[in-house]
Amino acid sequence: MSGYQVDDATVEEIETERATYEPITEATRRLADLCIRSQVDAASTARALEHLQAAIDVLSQDVAEGPYGLRHSRQGPTRPWGNAVVGVRNPVAPPLKVVHETDHVWSDFELSSAYEGPPSLVHGGVSALILDQLLGEAAAAAGSPGMTGTLTVRYRRGTPLGALRAEARVERTEGYKTFAVGQICDAEGVCVEAEGVFILPRWARSEQEQPERFE
Numbered sequence: 001m002s003g004y005q006v007d008d009a010t011v012e013e014i015e016t017e018r019a020t021y022e023p024i025t026e027a028t029r030r031l032a033d034l035c036i037r038s039q040v041d042a043a044s045t046a047r048a049l050e051h052l053q054a055a056i057d058v059l060s061q062d063v064a065e066g067p068y069g070l071r072h073s074r075q076g077p078t079r080p081w082g083n084a085v086v087g088v089r090n091p092v093a094p095p096l097k098v099v100h101e102t103d104h105v106w107s108d109f110e111l112s113s114a115y116e117g118p119p120s121l122v123h124g125g126v127s128a129l130i131l132d133q134l135l136g137e138a139a140a141a142a143g144s145p146g147m148t149g150t151l152t153v154r155y156r157r158g159t160p161l162g163a164l165r166a167e168a169r170v171e172r173t174e175g176y177k178t179f180a181v182g183q184i185c186d187a188e189g190v191c192v193e194a195e196g197v198f199i200l201p202r203w204a205r206s207e208q209e210q211p212e213r214f215e
């Protein structure tokens, strides 16, 4: 399958790439929030747009074909940097930093106004997006990675924008199927629960070196 790429990027090269692109990604996240909440007048937005167009012109001078994919380095960390949840080069990603413990994964993160669904609450699709990633990471961290086959989400109560925690763990595995569960909590407790089955796809079952992650 295309999109999984193995390379020899060194730790130093990876850090240089991060230092080059992470600041514009973070600035773009800030811009998304300002698009929603800024109250400046039309002349000011016109001026801002000129600056944005200039930035677009610079960045467009050299663009890779297709999405970022998943880049494994033989010498350094894996880069899921275009990923919609954890991607450090993706302004759409909050992004989450996921901690892998022995028996579960977790992340403390903040969701800005760019993730609003009902007023002041997180969009249900965004909660599902985050839980899909966390449950998938739990499956991969347990040594049984897979593509999401089915994800079931229970919205117990509204999830407020702001500081949240997501957690996930593997419940059981049956051959190439991994059953994972997880939740998103605010300071008051559980807001959203999910369970999912992650399936190692047929094309990967026969490979000697199975991919560690799918996204």
Ligand SMILES: CCCCCCCCCCCC(=O)SCCNC(=O)CCNC(=O)[C@H](O)C(C)(C)COP(=O)(O)OP(=O)(O)OC[C@H]1O[C@@H](n2cnc3c(N)ncnc32)[C@H](O)[C@@H]1OP(=O)(O)O
Residues within 6 Å of the ligand: 132, 133, 134, 135, 136, 137, 138, 140, 141, 146, 147, 148, 149, 150, 177, 197, 199, 200, 201, 202, 203, 212, 213, 214, 215
């Ligand atoms: C450390 C780093 C962290 C790394 C962390 C990485 C985290 C990534 C998290 C993001 C995860 C995603 O979003 S993944 C993207 C969203 N998901 C997808 O796009 C998946 C699209 N669907 C597919 O590719 C496929 O349908 C699969 C892989 C799900 C299944 O296809 P297959 O492999 O050909 O399956 P097949 O042989 O027919 O069936 C195998 C078994 O699974 C069952 N099965 C098949 N489909 C389903 C299904 N949808 N839901 C439930 N069960 C199913 C069958 O009944 C069968 O059971 P039995 O008869 O054997 O009992």
